[in-house]
Amino acid sequence: MPRSGAEAAGAPGAAGAGRPPLQPLLKLDGLSVHFLSGGQLLPAVRGIDLEVPPGGITCLVGESGCGKSLAARSVLRLTPEGAVLGGRVLLDGEDLLTLSERALRGIRGRRVGMIFQEPMTSLNPVLRVGVQTAEPLRLHLGMGRAEARREVVRLFTEVGIPAPESRYDDYPHQLSGGMRQRVMIAMALACGPELLLADEPTTALDATIQGQILRLIRSRSRERGMAVLLITHDLGVVADMADTVGVMYAGMLVERAPARELFARPLHPYTRGLMAAAPGRASLGAERLPTIPGTVPALADMPPGCPFQPRCAEALPRCAEMAPPMRSEGGHGVACWRVTREGERTP
Numbered sequence: 001m002p003r004s005g006a007e008a009a010g011a012p013g014a015a016g017a018g019r020p021p022l023q024p025l026l027k028l029d030g031l032s033v034h035f036l037s038g039g040q041l042l043p044a045v046r047g048i049d050l051e052v053p054p055g056g057i058t059c060l061v062g063e064s065g066c067g068k069s070l071a072a073r074s075v076l077r078l079t080p081e082g083a084v085l086g087g088r089v090l091l092d093g094e095d096l097l098t099l100s101e102r103a104l105r106g107i108r109g110r111r112v113g114m115i116f117q118e119p120m121t122s123l124n125p126v127l128r129v130g131v132q133t134a135e136p137l138r139l140h141l142g143m144g145r146a147e148a149r150r151e152v153v154r155l156f157t158e159v160g161i162p163a164p165e166s167r168y169d170d171y172p173h174q175l176s177g178g179m180r181q182r183v184m185i186a187m188a189l190a191c192g193p194e195l196l197l198a199d200e201p202t203t204a205l206d207a208t209i210q211g212q213i214l215r216l217i218r219s220r221s222r223e224r225g226m227a228v229l230l231i232t233h234d235l236g237v238v239a240d241m242a243d244t245v246g247v248m249y250a251g252m253l254v255e256r257a258p259a260r261e262l263f264a265r266p267l268h269p270y271t272r273g274l275m276a277a278a279p280g281r282a283s284l285g286a287e288r289l290p291t292i293p294g295t296v297p298a299l300a301d302m303p304p305g306c307p308f309q310p311r312c313a314e315a316l317p318r319c320a321e322m323a324p325p326m327r328s329e330g331g332h333g334v335a336c337w338r339v340t341r342e343g344e345r346t347p
Contacts, residue, residue, distance in 0.1 A: 024051035028050040031049075031085075032045055032048070033045035033084070059230045062274075063249070068248045114196075114198075120177070123180060123183065130153075132187065134149060159186045194225075243258065249270050256333040268336050269336065273290075305322050305323055306319045
């Protein structure tokens with residue numbers, strides 16, 4: 001079951017244990033990402049406000065192309081060329097968007113680890129995977145070659161890589177997709193980061209290994225106070241892992257709530273559509289799962305007002321005129337004109 005934010009922030013041994021409860025390690029404050037195309041700036045991420053406390057797991061969920069991976073990459077400024085970033089990304093109060101590239105290199109891999117979605121394009125094809133995993137240990141922790149090798153073998157064992165000694169000397173093309181993913185996870189966890197950005201970390205893994213990796217991430221978060229921002233489309237993973245959930249659509253955060261609250265009382269029509277479309281007990285025996293009609297709008301063809309309005313069966317006239325603000329009641333925020341300030345849905 002998801003842990004409460006208070007449980008997460010008070011985890012024994014949490015990094016920065018002297019912080020007041022729930023003070024975020026990571027805070028996205030109006031984060032935006034635009035791309036210049038045809039003389040205009042196109043919004044890919046729009047005004048994201050999100051917090052991750054030490055020892056907490058926050059999940060971002062939404063359809064492919066909604067901007068959740070781009071938001072995570074923006075934390076370390078690992079965005080495509082031409083991206084224009086706005087807002088603030090605060091790591092323990094320090095705005096990462098204002099740091100020099102040299103200062104950021106000291107944070108990437110050391111204080112912030114990242115599991116990328118595509119390990120084949122993230123690993124260097126001409127370097128052995130053990131050497132690549134050992135690099136942050138030698139760079140950030142000053143380990144010698146032999147010590148770093150021993151630590152990499154231990155990490156490989158921890159993430160479920162068989163025969164870790166021999167796999168150390170393999171090249172990426174000699175490993176399966178799932179094995180490469182496990183190498184990426186070992187590399188992200190190598191230096192004991194304060195914050196882990198995990199972009200679909202279990203996509204290429206079978207169910208048994210997926211469970212092992214998720215348990216590993218959860219135990220690191222609970223026992224060592226590691227904050228986790230987990231990107232996924234799997235609501236089962238969200239229900240199992242998350243303390244807090246952010247639901248994204250067309251670059252916007254449309255709902256944000258503690259995990260238990262979100263699953264018990266989803267308020268946004270898009271959130272309810274996602275949950276209805278997920279396989280579960282309610283869908284047993286059904287010929288087809290429910291679907292959300294239409295498609296996510298292209299960046300250059302974003303509708304005025306609420307971006308979900310063209311696909312929403314509950315849209316009001318004002319939905320096509322103005323994007324709704326995020327209203328929050330008791331920690332449950334939603335951007336929908338049908339939800340009152342008290343967090344209740346109007347007829």
